[in-house]
Amino acid sequence: MSARMLRVAAVEPLTPLVTRFRFVAPDGQALPLFSGGAHVVVEMPEGDLVRRNAYSLISDPLNGSCYEIAVRREDAGRGGSRYMHSQVKEGDLLGVGAPVNLFSLDLRARKHVMIAGGIGITPFIAQLKQLARLQLPFELHYAARSRAEAAGLRLLPDLPQVHVHISEEGNRLDIGAILSAQPLGTHVYTCGPEALIDAVAATGARLGWPAAALHSEVFMAPPPGAPFAVTLASTGKTVTVGPTQSLLEALEAAEVPVDWLCRGGACGRCETGVRSCHGTIEHHDHWLSDADKSAQTRIMPCVSRFSGTSLVLDL
Amino acid sequence: MPKIEFSPSIPSRPVYAGLASQGAAPALMLADAEGAEAILDLAARDAAVVDHAHIIYIPAGASHGPRLKALGARLYAEAPTFAAALERFRKALTDARMGTQLYLAGSEGLIGQAQAEALAMGFPEGAIHSEHRGTVARRMQCVHCKGITEGVTTDPFLCSHCGLTLFVRDHFSRRLGVFQGVCVDAETPGVVPPTVEIKP
Numbered sequence: 001m002s003a004r005m006l007r008v009a010a011v012e013p014l015t016p017l018v019t020r021f022r023f024v025a026p027d028g029q030a031l032p033l034f035s036g037g038a039h040v041v042v043e044m045p046e047g048d049l050v051r052r053n054a055y056s057l058i059s060d061p062l063n064g065s066c067y068e069i070a071v072r073r074e075d076a077g078r079g080g081s082r083y084m085h086s087q088v089k090e091g092d093l094l095g096v097g098a099p100v101n102l103f104s105l106d107l108r109a110r111k112h113v114m115i116a117g118g119i120g121i122t123p124f125i126a127q128l129k130q131l132a133r134l135q136l137p138f139e140l141h142y143a144a145r146s147r148a149e150a151a152g153l154r155l156l157p158d159l160p161q162v163h164v165h166i167s168e169e170g171n172r173l174d175i176g177a178i179l180s181a182q183p184l185g186t187h188v189y190t191c192g193p194e195a196l197i198d199a200v201a202a203t204g205a206r207l208g209w210p211a212a213a214l215h216s217e218v219f220m221a222p223p224p225g226a227p228f229a230v231t232l233a234s235t236g237k238t239v240t241v242g243p244t245q246s247l248l249e250a251l252e253a254a255e256v257p258v259d260w261l262c263r264g265g266a267c268g269r270c271e272t273g274v275r276s277c278h279g280t281i282e283h284h285d286h287w288l289s290d291a292d293k294s295a296q297t298r299i300m301p302c303v304s305r306f307s308g309t310s311l312v313l314d315l
Numbered sequence: 316m317p318k319i320e321f322s323p324s325i326p327s328r329p330v331y332a333g334l335a336s337q338g339a340a341p342a343l344m345l346a347d348a349e350g351a352e353a354i355l356d357l358a359a360r361d362a363a364v365v366d367h368a369h370i371i372y373i374p375a376g377a378s379h380g381p382r383l384k385a386l387g388a389r390l391y392a393e394a395p396t397f398a399a400a401l402e403r404f405r406k407a408l409t410d411a412r413m414g415t416q417l418y419l420a421g422s423e424g425l426i427g428q429a430q431a432e433a434l435a436m437g438f439p440e441g442a443i444h445s446e447h448r449g450t451v452a453r454r455m456q457c458v459h460c461k462g463i464t465e466g467v468t469t470d471p472f473l474c475s476h477c478g479l480t481l482f483v484r485d486h487f488s489r490r491l492g493v494f495q496g497v498c499v500d501a502e503t504p505g506v507v508p509p510t511v512e513i514k515p
């Protein structure tokens with residue numbers, strides 16, 4: 001996945017934890033257009049290491065003059081969002097990949113219902129712009145803990161279809177009420193913490209919604225963990241993975257080519273075979289089936305880790 | 316009359332998985348003739364399935380009506396034909412919310428037409444359940460004049476609109492709920508294969 005160097009045109013804090021970044025092409029050329037829900041992978045070089053994190057685009061999908069992302073600082077994370085918050089300044093050049101959409105609107109739907117939790121609001125910002133242009137019926141429910149933390153309040157349009165639920169103020173999201181009164185042909189999109197996505201899926205199933213009408217995206221950065229080593233079956237070479245490095249990043253650093261797309265355990269592109277496994281693969285992805293996960297014959301190097309004596313990969 | 320198993324065919328040919336209860340969810344049930352037995356069997360397996368159901372039945376000469384009515388669904392109505400039932404069916408679809416289950420049972424013509432109506436109104440495919448019972452007669456569209464001939468039981472058959480002799484294909488239009496009939500003697504006018512009964 002080749003990235004092009006884009007210039008940081010603006011850095012604007014939206015809340016104490018969330019900052020908006022605007023990227024433009026240094027030569028002023030138009031950037032490729034995208035569709036609502038698309039993300040880009042941003043490259044963050046730190047010493048020998050290149051970290052790559054995926055962020056949803058929040059700018060207008062049909063405006064090629066810039067790309068905007070909103071980044072929440074995760075102090076317990078591996079350092080990608082901290083790097084964005086502390087190192088990146090206006091005028092810097094960063095590698096940004098082409099937009100990829102794994103969470104697009106299903107345009108066969110008669111109505112679009114979007115449910116966002118916290119920073120999960122980001123993919124919907126661009127989708128709202130797309131829906132407004134297409135003049136399609138929608139409603140959006142945005143849940144956040146407190147008004148101070150709710151970056152979405154700065155990004156959402158002031159429309160009657162936009163409902164804000166601040167749990168601190170006692171206005172909690174009622175998923176059952178949302179899902180029980182939707183007209184035929186409605187599709188639901190959920191982005192946010194896994195508990196929210198699970199709750200929408202469980203409520204939908206209880207109310208008779210077919211799974212094909214429920215869409216979700218968990219925004220997942222690779223979790224940090226204990227260091228471990230893997231062996232490559234083709235060369236016998238051993239690659240060690242540091243505590244804040246993902247297996248995919250370690251393979252890239254060792255110049256082992258692995259195809260990838262989302263780097264968040266969702267798209268399935270980096271799926272890799274396991275030749276032998278003595279220990280436990282810590283599967284963090286949303287791609288492999290439960291059967292595949294328990295068989296320990298496949299691994300998603302973008303997010304998953306390992307503990308045990310030896311792991312030999314089909315690479 | 317038991318469920319009919321159709322022989323394997325092209326992917327276009329509809330298959331009917333059979334009715335399975337989705338529990339006491341709001342439901343719309345539409346059946347014709349022997350299709351009533353599929354609903355009766357369904358309710359025998361899970362009585363709760365009719366608690367919030369609206370049943371529309373087209374008897375077409377069958378005598379299952381009183382037993383269907385006795386299931387005690389929320390609403391029960393009979394109509395002489397699909398065309399006569401359409402007004403009620405469309406109103407029920409308009410009022411339905413996501414989560415409503417659609418159960419279709421009976422002839423292929425009924426299932427195909429009802430499914431086409433439902434899909435056109437945005438009904439999610441995953442909430443449509445169907446079971447074939449009764450006649451294997453087909454609702455056929457002439458691909459030449461576009462006229463539809465109901466209740467076709469032989470292959471080939473005469474288009475009731477333009478009079479061409481049509482070969483019965485398994486090629487199905489989901490939009491119209493019809494199988495496609497193609498002129499069987501276009502290359503050799505008058506040379507028509509012997510007429511046979513349509514097999515399942």
